[in-house]
Amino acid sequence: MTSLDNHIRIPGYRIIRQIGEGGMSVVYLAYQESLKREVALKIMRPVIADESNVVKRFKQEAEIIAKLYHPNIVSIYDVGSVDENTLFYAMPYLQHGDLTGFAYHNDEELIAVMTGLCQGFAYAHAQGVVHRDIKPENILFDQFGNVKIADFGIALSSGRRRFTKDQRIVGSIHYLSPEQARSKHVDARSDIYGLGAILYEVLTGKPVFDAADDLGVMMAHVDSPIPRLPSRVAHWQDIIDRCLAKSPNQRFQSMQALQQAIEAVTPKVNQGRVRRLKAWPYLLVSLLMLVIMSAWWFWPVEQDRNADLVIQQSAEQKPDTHKQPVDDSAGQQAQTAPIQALDAVSNPEP
Template identity: 40%
Template sequence: MDTTVADPLVGQVLDGRYRIESRIARGGMATVYLSKDLKLDRPIALKVMHAGLAQDDDFVHRFIGEAKSAAALSHPNVVAVYDQGTDRQYVFLAMEYVPGRTLRDLLTERGRLGPRHALEIMQPVLAALGAAHRAGLVHRDVKPENVLLTGDGQVKVADFGLARAESASKQTKTGMIIGTVGYLAPEQVLSGHADVRSDVYAAGVMLFELLTGRQPHQGETPLAVAYKHVNEVVPLPSSVTPGIPPQLDALVAMATSHDPARRPPDAGRFLAAVADTHRNLPPNIDEMAANATSVLQSGPPAPTRPPVGAGMRTSVIPLGAMPQESTPRAPFLDRLIDFITGRFVLIALGVIAVVVIGWAVWYQTAGQYAKVPRDIVGMSAEQARTRLTEEGIDFKRGTAVYSDKVKRNHVVSAEPAPGERVKQGQVITIVLSKGRQPIPVPDVTGKSLDEAKKVLEDNGFTTGDVTRAPSSTVLKDAVVRTDPKAGDRQSPDEPVGIVLSNGVALPNLVGQPGDAATNQLRAMGLDVKVEEQQDPSKPPGTVLNQNPPPGTAVSRGDDVTLYVNKQDNCFLPQINPLCPPTNGQEMLAVPSTVGKSVDEAKGMLEGAGFQVDMKKAPGRGDDEGDQVLFQNPPGGNAPRGSVVTIWR
């Protein structure tokens, strides 16, 4: 922990409830303290915004709005937000206290992780990000420092929503972008824009770092690192650490593509690819990778932390800081332009003076005039009609416009303007308000009706008609969609309709890996109980049965029990090489086809006496690649006629 000797907040009680006991960490935007909730008698983590930012009303407004969104995000891999408040000059968040250490601490201790271990950490991280993305939240600061590891093996992601509030405030006011430079996606560096695919990029960089012990781009300054994110691709992990399987290279390359459209569209899709890869890794892959590294890698080991990026605070980079070419103007040309400009200004002023004097004479000597009432702006259409009629002024309506200051169907402006003279009987034009400027409708898909109404209200909208519709993916009583749909722009003065789900059928999970099935059900909001059974004829760790059965209509919070095969069962030896051969089967050597073309690989395997099943690797298109990335089983012996699976 940081020293707390000089910290004036230690020992104080904020909001009459939270007693600050010690300082945990200090970042670029806030300081985190270990505190005690005196009302509930429990430890919490209190994040207090730095005093300078607390004076920024725009930042505080966004901070509070994002805190509300983050508090509504309930997921076992997300650090919970309990409360938000202010006390004097202090603006704070009360959050779940997670004892343990960060993923950065683990990397500092270990240097790098094995492929299986790395993917086992990435899966709960991506599950947390996926839940946030479904709720319309973008993390914007995914890095090992924001991943917490508990003593009992839990993985939790912290700081949801705060980075989004920081980015929105700073970019709007100063043209800056905020994030940890080692994990910034190219589009964040170039424009400051970030969406869920920017989180996917940062997760891909973090996977690279877990596998290699270093970040992909390094430099002497944060700007140099940001430049590399824009102009250089993230290298393959195997080019830094020998022994990394090609399917993990494919995951990193897919997530860190410079083109956001080529990345997984959100963390949930990236999680599916990671889980599929993890499921097909050999059980001893971490030992295999470590042995390959010790044999093939020469020279000193890769540094565990790069010069720039790892452990850094959230950085602020000017959007215009990238080098740009410019051509200086000749001094002679400067003088010529200044001369012409000065002459032109004098002439223009003379013309304006003549026009003004002539207009004044006409104005005073013309016939009968009336004044457009000054108080007409803000009146309702009916009030304006009555007022203008009293003044003897005819009017017509112009094209209505949006206005954040004038209510709908009230006068925004008039032409001629209020206060100006017009001839008796002259027709003026009044412009009415269509309501406030359209803004994007927030995404409330998957939320309960009360949660959706609160999110809409927090964004300035009112709730319109609530209807129901069947859904194959959204649980009963949760929001299927809105009308208009999420992302469409609409004036907050127009109500937003909500469509609720009539329910979703429970999927068939029999035969799937138990961990993946459990994550899938929890992502649906279901309470999952896992019980072990034993069936030596089925792969270990897979689902043997489920209750309720597939097709049952379920709702958020319902209980589902998965019966998972014990991990120590033996079944077909080509899947588990530790099991003894099946009696009476002829065992043949399995040739390795990694790196071969698909046709060549099929010929080798079929010629050796095996059947071939070809699959597409995660992230590869139907017409992408004709080379075998990996196979299962990777080698050894297997019964004649058994199936060897290859991935292209």
């Protein structure tokens, strides 16, 4: 837990617990009182103390992100600041993991995930928004297994791997494009490089470049040749080569072009379903809860019906004491006639 926990108060939100922390922010599970829902509340903490316009820049970027309505982009519910040094934004609470938990076993499923990412990034690029900080932790899954891109453009304060003071290096080291590493102009093709680095890591289980320190990794992005994929996944090599080209002009020029290349891959690996399709347990639990609730709702009704049926049957079997009495005088006379005749024979009149 952080020192923020002792005093942080965001009007309109009730903080439940901390669910994440980074060099520039803390993420809380919170309850939005106005709409009565759980949200993820990310509280940004400026690290560069002398950057007086950090709040303004954060709000401007957050307003842009809030306009990105797309099925593969995590939306922002609310954005604001409590004071000059405490910024926050609220977003959906997605608790079904991120790409770090994605296990590659199936080309078709990987193609589906990558296609969703390309579509989300293409939409953002069309709105003039470049992510600049692509990494597996920023690629989330919802309860249905759909992929969601998070943290668009929110890179205003720095951790060790985020900013330098004047020449800003924006991005996470292992997914940093060469132009980002050199503090050059960044455009949508930097996101293509970052997505290619993620694809390489998913396919191999290790980062495309690694070194003893951050500087070594950055230099590898700039100078080192693109590594070869293992033979098992070599059918992805052409896409990796074009995503990770050192020059932006030699990469795919748009996310749409990358998507077309990914969809053209002939699936060769099929060792079962991957993590993305594991939304079915949640659906099964929901169905079970529905059955339980239905039984709970209709059980008293059925009990009442059974009770009414028993009462009705009992009433039908019980004699009706209110019926009119039957006139049985003729029958009684028929029964007493032989007795009267016998008395007459035994006692003749004088």
